[in-house]
Amino acid sequence: MYRIVRKKRLNPTVTMMDIEAPAVARKAQAGQFIILRVNEEGERIPLTVAGFDRDEGTVKIIFQVVGATTMLLDRKEEGEYITDFVGPLGVPTHTEGMKKVCVVGGGVGCAIALPVAQKLSAQGCEVHSIVGFREKDLVILQEEFEACSAKLTLMTDDGSCGRKGLVTEPLKEALEAGEDYDCIIAIGPLVMMKFVVATAKPFGTKIVVSMNPVMIDGTGMCGGCRLTVGGVTKFACVDGPDFDGYLVDFDEAISRSAQYREMETAAREKTCNLFKKEGAN
Amino acid sequence: MPTRDPKERARDFFEVTTGYTMEMALNEAARCLDCKNSPCVSGCPVGVHIPDFIRELKKGDAESAYRVISLSSSLPAVCGRVCPQESQCESKCVRGIKNEPVAIGRLERFVADYHNENCTEAPVLPEKNGHKVAVVGSGPSGLTCAGDLARKGYEVTVFEALHEAGGVLIYGIPEFRLPKAIVKKEVETLKALGVKIEKNTVVGRTITVDELFEEGYEAIFLGSGAGLPRFMGIPGEQLKGVFSANEYLTRTNLMKAYKQDSATPMIRGGKVAVVGGGNVAMDAARTALRLGAEEVYIVYRRSMDELPARKEEVEHAIEEGVKFYLLQNPVEILGYQNPDDRRDPQNGWVKGMKVIRMELGEPDEKGRRRPVEIPGSEYELEVDTVIMSIGTSPNPLLKQTTPGLETTRHGCIVVKEEDCSTSKQGVYAGGDAVTGAATVILAMGAGKSAAKAMDEYITNK
Numbered sequence: 001m002y003r004i005v006r007k008k009r010l011n012p013t014v015t016m017m018d019i020e021a022p023a024v025a026r027k028a029q030a031g032q033f034i035i036l037r038v039n040e041e042g043e044r045i046p047l048t049v050a051g052f053d054r055d056e057g058t059v060k061i062i063f064q065v066v067g068a069t070t071m072l073l074d075r076k077e078e079g080e081y082i083t084d085f086v087g088p089l090g091v092p093t094h095t096e097g098m099k100k101v102c103v104v105g106g107g108v109g110c111a112i113a114l115p116v117a118q119k120l121s122a123q124g125c126e127v128h129s130i131v132g133f134r135e136k137d138l139v140i141l142q143e144e145f146e147a148c149s150a151k152l153t154l155m156t157d158d159g160s161c162g163r164k165g166l167v168t169e170p171l172k173e174a175l176e177a178g179e180d181y182d183c184i185i186a187i188g189p190l191v192m193m194k195f196v197v198a199t200a201k202p203f204g205t206k207i208v209v210s211m212n213p214v215m216i217d218g219t220g221m222c223g224g225c226r227l228t229v230g231g232v233t234k235f236a237c238v239d240g241p242d243f244d245g246y247l248v249d250f251d252e253a254i255s256r257s258a259q260y261r262e263m264e265t266a267a268r269e270k271t272c273n274l275f276k277k278e279g280a281n
Numbered sequence: 282m283p284t285r286d287p288k289e290r291a292r293d294f295f296e297v298t299t300g301y302t303m304e305m306a307l308n309e310a311a312r313c314l315d316c317k318n319s320p321c322v323s324g325c326p327v328g329v330h331i332p333d334f335i336r337e338l339k340k341g342d343a344e345s346a347y348r349v350i351s352l353s354s355s356l357p358a359v360c361g362r363v364c365p366q367e368s369q370c371e372s373k374c375v376r377g378i379k380n381e382p383v384a385i386g387r388l389e390r391f392v393a394d395y396h397n398e399n400c401t402e403a404p405v406l407p408e409k410n411g412h413k414v415a416v417v418g419s420g421p422s423g424l425t426c427a428g429d430l431a432r433k434g435y436e437v438t439v440f441e442a443l444h445e446a447g448g449v450l451i452y453g454i455p456e457f458r459l460p461k462a463i464v465k466k467e468v469e470t471l472k473a474l475g476v477k478i479e480k481n482t483v484v485g486r487t488i489t490v491d492e493l494f495e496e497g498y499e500a501i502f503l504g505s506g507a508g509l510p511r512f513m514g515i516p517g518e519q520l521k522g523v524f525s526a527n528e529y530l531t532r533t534n535l536m537k538a539y540k541q542d543s544a545t546p547m548i549r550g551g552k553v554a555v556v557g558g559g560n561v562a563m564d565a566a567r568t569a570l571r572l573g574a575e576e577v578y579i580v581y582r583r584s585m586d587e588l589p590a591r592k593e594e595v596e597h598a599i600e601e602g603v604k605f606y607l608l609q610n611p612v613e614i615l616g617y618q619n620p621d622d623r624r625d626p627q628n629g630w631v632k633g634m635k636v637i638r639m640e641l642g643e644p645d646e647k648g649r650r651r652p653v654e655i656p657g658s659e660y661e662l663e664v665d666t667v668i669m670s671i672g673t674s675p676n677p678l679l680k681q682t683t684p685g686l687e688t689t690r691h692g693c694i695v696v697k698e699e700d701c702s703t704s705k706q707g708v709y710a711g712g713d714a715v716t717g718a719a720t721v722i723l724a725m726g727a728g729k730s731a732a733k734a735m736d737e738y739i740t741n742k
Binding site for chain 1: 442443444452480481482483486487488508509510512514518519521522524525527528531532535536537543544545546547626628629676677678
């Protein structure tokens with residue numbers, strides 16, 4: 001059992017938790033992920049590491065309440081326990097030798113982009129961050145990004161906070177202005193990453209994307225997380241989650257990500273009704 | 282052995298075979314000739330003293346028979362169910378020359394089940410010898426190695442990546458062939474012997490082999506299995522509705538999708554093609570039936586004679602209604618695409634499989650006749666789920682994170698056959714991580730040899 005040491009709601013649908021898991025905290029690095037189960041009957045879900053405190057022995061996770069499992073997790077309070085927490089899994093984000101990097105984060109993906117930006121900044125790299133959200137109320141981690149970025153551009157779809165528009169716009173401007181990034185690291189929804197790649201392509205800047213497909217074990221066993229990268233089948237859990245953005249077949253990944261959508265929606269509704277009933281009693 | 286009606290069992294997940302009654306067991310035991318040279322024992326990879334346990338059983342003392350088996354085997358209730366006895370102990374039985382061999386596997390199962398149901402005594406704890414050893418992986422080889430070392434007085438810790446112990450016994454072999462309650466019971470027996478099990482620990486990521494040595498473990502056994510699924514590399518394999526057998530079985534077994542109220546999403550029903558002819562393919566096909574498939578096909582590129590699955594499993598599959606499409610091989614998986622609607626939710630789902638007919642040509646290096654495509658014989662098979670069951674490779678994680686550990690080009694850990702020692706001092710390995718996908722009992726045999734070698738290594742250090 002793993003204790004929830006801290007819990008904080010970052011916005012109406014995004015929650016942060018520090019989980020006591022010393023063995024994972026000892027090894028975790030930016031870009032890696034964990035797999036958790038909330039309870040004995042629960043499903044295994046992967047969440048990317050959003051931070052860690054090796055001295056305290058805790059790992060930070062930030063998640064959006066999108067399905068039945070994240071809904072259950074969100075109901076857990078400080079001091080309560082979750083059943084399983086395993087990791088760190090996957091290959092850490094490669095940051096060695098980078099001098100100037102553009103980190104692009106979208107929505108809750110910013111939670112994963114943050115430790116990467118922090119790691120780069122700590123090693124003396126000049127970090128330009130572009131973070132995008134749907135609207136003002138959904139903005140998270142703004143101060144944290146400010147602290148580790150030489151330049152931060154905040155975007156919202158409706159212009160209610162920061163600039164109005166998509167993250168690809170300031171990226172395109174920066175590249176057109178001749179910013180010579182060693183790398184662009186994009187983390188967010190599949191569609192966003194697809195368009196960030198398309199934006200960068202004419203400039204040929206190296207681009208790394210973080211993939212987060214459906215998986216069960218996270219150790220290479222099920223093959224459910226497979227992607228086509230450069231025409232070859234790769235497993236996100238052991239070969240990734242980071243891949244060369246130019247080589248990822250995004251359309252296929254987008255199609256595969258919908259495999260369980262109907263069932264996930266049904267499960268979410270069922271859980272939601274259950275909670276409503278409990279609330280009524 | 283009694284089995285349940287195929288029509289009834291093919292739609293639920295309860296065990297297919299029902300086991301012997303005491304009377305049936307005594308009758309079968311009476312058939313054992315108690316041969317002086319016990320040829321059956323030479324057929325058992327873990328060397329169970331077969332005539333000895335049957336002798337105890339003949340006296341009606343099943344508990345004493347259990348004690349005899351447990352001298353050599355840590356998992357008798359498992360072996361009694363999943364061992365291919367027909368090619369091992371039973372193939373050496375003198376009774377088998379003219380008649381049916383003694384049903385050793387079924388007797389073993391009876392004895393183990395009898396013990397599990399009736400025995401409440403705590404096992405005698407071995408005296409501790411003060412040495413610490415680690416076992417990586419809690420599948421059949423790891424559990425056997427752990428059990429043998431614990432009985433010798435070692436302080437044993439087993440590290441398991443998943444949230445439940447048992448390895449392939451839990452995630453792979455289905456409930457209807459090996460009830461999970463039985464696996465749990467066997468694990469509990471080992472825990473009672475003092476074996477510690479650390480779940481949620483991925484050796485190679487959470488902790489490395491070298492770090493285990495730093496923590497004071499004197500010898501380490503690697504039994505990480507062969508879990509990495511292979512795909513064919515044909516077009517359409519990434520379509521929705523295509524699974525590795527590992528994913529299909531893990532969702533059903535470990536994640537309990539077979540229960541109606543399970544939190545695990547699972548594609549049920551429809552027409553299912555399973556590609557491959559091994560035991561795992563049979564398990565996947567029979568699982569698909571039980572999950573509600575209308576039709577289930579085994580598509581295998583050779584003929585019935587070359588089918589690598591156990592005969593009993595093939596017979597059960599046929600009885601339950603699985604259809605065999607032999608001498609056929611998929612060349613492409615076909616997906617649905619609505620030309621007029623990019624947002625059609627059916628887009629990207631499997632709608633069929635292009636299959637080519639095969640014939641058997643010249644024998645290959647193993648002597649099996651090589652399947653050759655018959656040009657122009659392709660046809661389209663209508664299916665909506667495809668399960669790839671064409672084998673697995675060893676997990677690459679230990680190879681990548683353990684300097685000095687030699688592996689073959691297929692990723693199998695290289696060991697000395699006589700003692701299971703690897704190229705790294707103090708590190709031993711066995712099971713599918715060494716051999717590639719094989720059987721439960723061969724893995725157990727390796728775990729046993731490794732335990733013996735690890736004991737000698739530590740004693741002589």
